[in-house]
Amino acid sequence: MATTPANDSAVRQRILATEREPLRVRAYVNVALGVVGVAFLFPIAWMVVLSFKSQAQITSMPPDLFSSFTLENYRSVLNIGVSYSSVSKASLMEIKSTEFLQGMLNTTVVSFFSVAISALVGIPAAYGLSRYKNALKDQLAFTFLSFRFVPQLLVIIPLYLIYQKIGLYGTYFGVIWASSLVSIPFVVWITRSYMDDIPLEIEEAALMDGHTRRDVFFRIILPLAKPGIAASIIISFIAVWNNFTFGFVLATTRLQPVTVKILSFYDITDMNYGRIAAAMMLATLPMILVSQVAAKYLVSGMSMGAVRK
Amino acid sequence: MTPQLHLDTLQALEEGERKQQLQIRRQRRPYTLIVLPGIVLTILFLIPFLWGIYLSLTGYRLNLPRQVFNWGANYRILFTSWYFWQSTFITFVYTAGAVAIEMVLGYYIATLLDHETVMSRIMRRLIVLPFMVAPIIGTLLLKLMLNNRFGVVNYLLGFAGLRNFPWAASSNTAMLTVVLVDVWIFTPFVVLILFAGKRGIAKDPIAAASVDGAGTIAVTRKVILPMMMPTVLIALIFRVIDSIIAFDIVWGMTGGGPGNATTVYSITGYVRAFLSLDVAKGTAVLVVAWLIVFLVSQQLVKQWNRARKRLA
Numbered sequence: 001m002a003t004t005p006a007n008d009s010a011v012r013q014r015i016l017a018t019e020r021e022p023l024r025v026r027a028y029v030n031v032a033l034g035v036v037g038v039a040f041l042f043p044i045a046w047m048v049v050l051s052f053k054s055q056a057q058i059t060s061m062p063p064d065l066f067s068s069f070t071l072e073n074y075r076s077v078l079n080i081g082v083s084y085s086s087v088s089k090a091s092l093m094e095i096k097s098t099e100f101l102q103g104m105l106n107t108t109v110v111s112f113f114s115v116a117i118s119a120l121v122g123i124p125a126a127y128g129l130s131r132y133k134n135a136l137k138d139q140l141a142f143t144f145l146s147f148r149f150v151p152q153l154l155v156i157i158p159l160y161l162i163y164q165k166i167g168l169y170g171t172y173f174g175v176i177w178a179s180s181l182v183s184i185p186f187v188v189w190i191t192r193s194y195m196d197d198i199p200l201e202i203e204e205a206a207l208m209d210g211h212t213r214r215d216v217f218f219r220i221i222l223p224l225a226k227p228g229i230a231a232s233i234i235i236s237f238i239a240v241w242n243n244f245t246f247g248f249v250l251a252t253t254r255l256q257p258v259t260v261k262i263l264s265f266y267d268i269t270d271m272n273y274g275r276i277a278a279a280m281m282l283a284t285l286p287m288i289l290v291s292q293v294a295a296k297y298l299v300s301g302m303s304m305g306a307v308r309k
Numbered sequence: 310m311t312p313q314l315h316l317d318t319l320q321a322l323e324e325g326e327r328k329q330q331l332q333i334r335r336q337r338r339p340y341t342l343i344v345l346p347g348i349v350l351t352i353l354f355l356i357p358f359l360w361g362i363y364l365s366l367t368g369y370r371l372n373l374p375r376q377v378f379n380w381g382a383n384y385r386i387l388f389t390s391w392y393f394w395q396s397t398f399i400t401f402v403y404t405a406g407a408v409a410i411e412m413v414l415g416y417y418i419a420t421l422l423d424h425e426t427v428m429s430r431i432m433r434r435l436i437v438l439p440f441m442v443a444p445i446i447g448t449l450l451l452k453l454m455l456n457n458r459f460g461v462v463n464y465l466l467g468f469a470g471l472r473n474f475p476w477a478a479s480s481n482t483a484m485l486t487v488v489l490v491d492v493w494i495f496t497p498f499v500v501l502i503l504f505a506g507k508r509g510i511a512k513d514p515i516a517a518a519s520v521d522g523a524g525t526i527a528v529t530r531k532v533i534l535p536m537m538m539p540t541v542l543i544a545l546i547f548r549v550i551d552s553i554i555a556f557d558i559v560w561g562m563t564g565g566g567p568g569n570a571t572t573v574y575s576i577t578g579y580v581r582a583f584l585s586l587d588v589a590k591g592t593a594v595l596v597v598a599w600l601i602v603f604l605v606s607q608q609l610v611k612q613w614n615r616a617r618k619r620l621a
Contacts, residue, residue, distance in 0.1 A: 020425070021424060021425065021426075025424065026424065026426045029421050029424045029426045029428065029429060030426050030427060030428040030429075032421050033418075033421050033422070033426075033428035033429060033431075033432045034428060036418055036421070036432065036436075037428070037431075037432055037435065037436075040436065040438070040439055040493065040496070040497065041435060041438060041439075043439070043447070043450055043451060043454060043493065044438055044439065044442070046450075046454060046461060047450055050453075058459060059459050062464070063459075063461070063464070121349050147354055148550075149550050149554075149599070149602045149603065149606055150358060150554075150599050150602075151554040151556075151574065151575055151578065151595045151598050151599055151602075152554070152556065152575075153556065153575055153578050153579055153582075153591075153595055154358065154361045154578070154592060154595035154596065154598075154599055155354065155357045155358055155361065156357075157361060157364070157578075157582050157588060157591065157592055157595075158356075158357035158358070158360040158361040158364060158592070159357045161360075161364075161374075161588070162356075162357060162360070177353065178353075180353065181353055181354060184353075238441065241443070242441075242442075242443035242444065242445075242446075243443075244443065244444065244445040244556075244557045244560075244561075245556055245557065249583075259443050259445050259446060262445070262446060262449065263445075263449075266449055266452075273453060273459065276449070276453060277450075277453070280442075280446050280449065280450055283443070283446055284441070284442050284443070284446060287441040287442070287443075288438060288441050288442075290441075291437050291438065291441045292434065295434055295437070298437065298501075299501060299504075299505060300505075302498075302501050302502060302505065
């Protein structure tokens, strides 16, 4: 018994050694991916660095990057114990900070509820599309997806006019309702792809045993489709969180999401690089965390809708 | 005929009937499952969408909200106006440029990630990051970095002897700038899809072809590419469509300028509708964009189905 693990690892080592690609290839891949990594991750790394630097450090030539770091920018964005040169400046920054926090709150509320609506509506729809045996099925599924293909503004402009007429303009409900337009197609498409892979026989057996359709759906299909549902919810959550156009046109100042609020930090007359970077960091961090924590679902969800036989 | 057999037949008959009932239930029940979401989606999507098309056939203006039907007069005006054709050309350049770079670069990076090395394991996790940043925020971030005075990019380019590259500030380079932003944000998306596709294809034919003495290029062209074709087409469909109707990136970087250098369809539609208050012509531009998307995606989906059939 005691020798088995050792043997095992020795065998594995040998297999790995034979399967490993030649050093030349590996070196090339590493160097090439290093270049790719620098090019694609540099802006994000730069955002992180800027957000911890003072304006003076950033605008000096050459920029002073590695000497000292400050939390000043975050304190300024969140309005925690910062002193400004003048009273008017202080009140201006206080307004900006309040607006920003309101934007974060709005984005969170809107993302949460529109994904909830989409799940409520989209998961049964996905099940229906997956099980409804009809030539139209694929066509219908494609139609759900094709909602994504309409220019968002072509729906937003009429919605804007309709909302003003029926009094939904300037309400949370209006923004949430419109935003689920972004998330529903993702939920339907990805969940359906996943449910297609669940064999019909499982359901049939349960139905034969006298269970109702509802039981089958809630007790069998939902648990089995959990990874697909998780993936679709994560992806649609990211899509709504990152959306700009809906909030830009349909939301009043009170309801604007953080993607719109961030524009106010981009002030030509008072271009504070560090502060902008800190605001961007705070708005982006949740999604970066989600992408790393749920990397598995993200990749599988992306490929599920796309890479199918 | 023994009673036993008789019973068997009865059971078999019953079984058949039950199966038939199940069949009917299976067909009817999921149908009702689609109905509710169908209604929701209709209200949510079809009404504003159809109303948008209707608006494009009227003389509706934000400051003159009268819906007088004018039989496609907007389209006639549109098709004879310079700004529409300019916008068409700009959208074409934007889409062709961004998608071409993203597909080639994305395929190359996906191939690199398909190896087992230290960097490939790290980058598989990190490559998605640009795609996680909201496009508008990513755009503003790059705008910050491309700033003429304190932007880091021009500072670094200074070492290469390239000083004061104007980026979004000049109408000559504005298009290049927005395309590069699109590439930075959406190449990771292409990589994600193509990498998943690479993982999904069978490795045996590749190994067999290599053993038979086919060179790397021949293997890629004759064996790997046909197997990857459906995945490549899916990535292409998403990217082409999203580029034709792109708004965030261009709005954040240039707002359509300088002058009209980057007025893609969605920008033209937005500017017409909300800044010129001419909702009718704004929606008309967007309807044209939608029709183009519709036709292009239909063609691409046809190719996609063909590529899948070739594999089967």
